[in-house]
Amino acid sequence: MTTQQLYEQIQQKKSFLCIGLDVDLSKIPKHLLATEDPIFEFNKAIIDATHDLCVAYKPNIAFYEAYGIKGWKSLDKTIKYLNVNYPEIFTIADAKRGDIGNTASMYAQAFFEDMQFDSVTVAPYMGKDSVEPFLAFQNKHTILLALTSNEGAFDFQTQMINGKPLYQIVLEKSKQYKNTDNLMYVVGATKADYFEEIRKIVPDSFLLVPGVGAQGGDLKEVCKYGLNKQVGLLINSSRGVIYASDKECFASESRKQAVILQQEMEEILNQRML
């Protein structure tokens, strides 16, 4: 998928919502546990109930890996279900992979070719040769960790190098990589103050923004500096949407939460048009 297609989807749905599929068997409705593949059944119900309100889904790979081969099967079924039934949706493998050369190519192959995700999150610590193998895939997107929403972000990401925090160095360096058209960035919503500086460095890139809702980020604050000509934001909500209820009606309750977020986004987009 191209970023232009993603932008068109955003305009059509008046939404830049991404729904995080962080499926924890201890949190999903009990009646699903009797099915053969509870994780997939849960995802399928959530996707069917919310696909017209969001533009992206983001399975958090750890939650599938934790269940071993069974978990990978659930992930595989989920991405196939999305690609077959809702091909307009932008899919994100939240895997935060990071390794060099041919190892990076292997990870890219796993997510881009074997599973046919549109994008994957990647960690920058190992530098250029750990990122470029992902960028080599056409119309596939590499979402590089820049500034995350957790407390540990202050350990290294905000440490100053020649008067600039490390996350800005990451943004700047990454712009010199090959095929930067395929680059997006993770920027946590709890760091709304930082968006103005970030947009100076990467005015045109899409930013994947976790942390609205459960982690306390504020949507309007983020949009104030984060929006660009192509909207340029994917706001992720995971728990707030998918765990809206643990009753049989969970999917319609998730829809209600997604509607609230979509409407907030529509309002923001409409105001921007004025």
Next chain:
Amino acid sequence: MTTQQLYEQIQQKKSFLCIGLDVDLSKIPKHLLATEDPIFEFNKAIIDATHDLCVAYKPNIAFYEAYGIKGWKSLDKTIKYLNVNYPEIFTIADAKRGDIGNTASMYAQAFFEDMQFDSVTVAPYMGKDSVEPFLAFQNKHTILLALTSNEGAFDFQTQMINGKPLYQIVLEKSKQYKNTDNLMYVVGATKADYFEEIRKIVPDSFLLVPGVGAQGGDLKEVCKYGLNKQVGLLINSSRGVIYASDKECFASESRKQAVILQQEMEEILNQRML
């Protein structure tokens, strides 16, 4: 496994060799491709031929992930084979995971509990709350990326923060985390000059050292400053050992390469005793 048990194994075998199981179907002997699980058959043969010469095996997880569910099955069979037949061996999931809080716990669960690896490699970029969930597992080891052997290491890892390179800040900060007894570090062999500085910060920790052989690091150089009281080094060789030959006799050729490395190590350990 405790580090004391690892040390005892090193003394017994007079080796601190780790063999990397980076299995690429395009590089393994052709006759194995006819078997039901070529990756596992290859690993099994290599392990049977070399287990008395090395103290650790390190499957590079990307190489399994790239083959989807089939790859995960091969990985699962490999780790079970190791744990059942050679329980004295230290096993390393080279996964370079890095994510926060409950996501990190999920990854830890996948590698430490579901697959029963002794250790996993972890990326530091997201800081404390992305590392501590791994450290919480007793007698399991978290091998944090500090200074890697690739060219991209200079992008961020050697950038100066208050007069110190980032990788040293990573080492220092990590020492303040909870359960640091379970911490080891990745330090690339191509950076032999750096070992003296690194040992000042982490004198007692085990260092996993990739890059001897294919990536051009020199074993004696690394040992000069890297060895500590408990030996404290795990020197990894992947391609140099496992792809010694692509003929039917590949396993015995791998053994020959492992013997060369083990003997170099024995010599170094003996000289040290004098």
